[in-house]
Amino acid sequence: MQALAANKVHDEARQGEAFAPFANDENTYSKKFYIESYGCQMNFSDSEIVASILQSGGFGATRNYEEADLVLLNTCSIREKAEQTVRKRLTEFRKIKEAKPGLLVGVLGCMAERLKSKFLEEEKLVDIVVGPDAYRTLPVLIEEAETGQKSVNVLLSREETYADISPVRLDSNGVTAFVSIMRGCNNMCSFCVVPFTRGRERSRDAHSIIAEAQDLFNRGYKEVTLLGQNVDSYYWAPPLNPLSRGGKEEAVTFAKLLEMVAQVSPELRVRFSTSHPKDITDEVLLTMARYDNICNYIHLPLQSGSTRVLQLMNRTYTREWYAAKVNRIREIIPDCGISSDIIAGFCTESEEDHAGTLSMMESSAYDMSYMFFYSERPGTLAARRYKDDVPEEVKKRRLKEIVELQNRLSYQSNKQDVGKTFNVLIEGNSKRSEADWMGRNSQNKVIVFPKGSYNYKKGDYVLVKVNDFTQATLIGEMVK
Incomplete structure (x- = not known):
């Protein structure tokens, strides 16, 4: 499928196809990794599992790919556009790699099995290819890649659920x-x-x-x-x-x-x-x-x-x-x-x-x-x-x-929501103004409302009455 259309997510919570990880204790690790995720929420969740595995292997997260020793793209095959975006990013990272020979570039996720030969051999875009069920083997694959070998594990599993791994929350709002x-x-x-x-x-x-x-x-x-x-x-x-x-x-x-x-x-x-x-x-x-x-x-x-x-x-x-x-x-x-x-x-x-x-x-x-x-x-x-x-x-x-x-x-x-009052979980500042909070109601609708003089913080529940709206966002005010 292609061309994800307008209104895919609410304006106040628009999710990009890629994100950089939260820099977690960067100074305590000698090596750093940078990860971008594409596609569904499962891929973003998988990236948090990968981050946990990498930290156990001695890598710390960084927001800046230029200082990373390892760059990973967690990929999606559900749409052709996502594949095109990933291929473009890999080409960009190949140029960075030419100026930084020790840099390792890897592909994770859904594109790994289907395009492993193209990425590794034909186009020489990556050093590591890992499927969704093989993330535990990443430390070994990285060691192999550091010797100049191309490392691949795309085996699927009937049992792997990563149940014992505590994910590292990437770019988390803490809520x-x-x-x-x-x-x-x-x-x-x-x-x-x-x-x-x-x-x-x-x-x-x-x-x-x-x-x-x-x-x-x-x-x-x-x-x-x-x-x-x-x-x-x-x-x-x-x-x-x-x-x-x-x-x-x-x-x-x-x-x-x-x-x-x-x-x-x-x-x-x-x-x-x-x-x-x-x-x-x-x-x-x-x-x-x-x-x-x-x-x-x-x-x-x-x-x-x-x-x-x-x-x-x-x-x-x-x-x-x-x-x-x-x-x-x-x-x-x-x-x-x-x-x-x-x-x-x-x-x-x-x-x-x-x-x-x-x-x-x-x-x-x-x-x-x-x-x-x-x-x-x-x-x-x-x-x-x-x-x-x-x-x-x-x-x-x-x-x-x-x-x-x-x-x-x-x-x-x-x-239809104008005039109604909802219980809203505050997720953070509105992207358009730090004077406003942004949160969601039970129906997953984004609501923006002034902070006013109330002493609330992220993670608090507040009652908000809706006074206005746009196509994608409800606009309201807190009520006692």
Whole structure:
């Protein structure tokens, strides 16, 4: 997929495709690493695991790639644009490497397996290539690369979850954090490379997840986002004879895990992403409704509003089934925020199919969406089975119509919040003015409001009444 469109994230929390790490005790390490992450939240979370492994291996983080001994790009293959961006950055780092011969450059993540030969041999852009399940081997691979060898490990695992590794929080605001609960995907959507780049689903030990959430809360964090390619399919079965725990334990479903994390503290907010519509059960929804600190927000990718196209995508649901799921969410959680993923111009998509997507967006009334036009990804089922036959100019026109509709829906959604009062978690200063705070409500909407004379700080909860809005941001004032 390509061309992530406007409104992908709220103005006050716009995420770049790349970020530099927090410089953690730079002076205590003889060697330094610099890392950039691209793509989904899972990649950003993986970079925090990598940072922990590297620190254990004697590397400290730096924000300045010019002083780094090791530069790593954590890559994404979900869109062609992301791959083009990474290739451009690698070319830039190759020039830096020419002036600094000892510098090592590595590629991590989803592009590693598919493009390892090109990066290492044909284009000579990198020294190290590491897949998502092989990060523990990084110290050994770095040692090999320091001798002049090219180092590669892209083996996928059926067991690796990095459950025992405490992530180093990169560029953290000290308030919100990601917690990875599972890896891989079994869904085999025809347009998606994730099952091939990240392997099959495996769920992390529930006790390690709770321990990480508790540790974050103890350190002052007030919100965790549970991450996975498909979090709702989380299922952890304990060992058959867990003698160390004194008896047999029950398996943990995603609904049960949500409850366990929510019970860490009522002051700890819980979010999750991403959800496949087929796995959002009533049990999950009722658990969300039962706990005030589980946020009323679900990211529920649609992809297409045409049943015929959904079948080609192997999404395993129909247009009507998806609409019923949205209705069920609103029935159990009336004020739930819902966002989506939309793909324009998938193989054989007709104008009628496209109109079905627009009408489904209207009826679902999404608060925001991530919007793309389709581009064929090598190795996927769609690349093998179907012809990418929708002309690019048609894809772009349809995407434009989708973006325009979502902009209108976002505007209407925010307009309905004027006059309402929300409990907001302060995440930091507004990017536009240090006189204002920025935070989010339970529905994941960004709210900006004046600090005034109140003595609040990051991580505090405050009540904010919405007085105005833009297409992407609510504007309000604190109330007692």
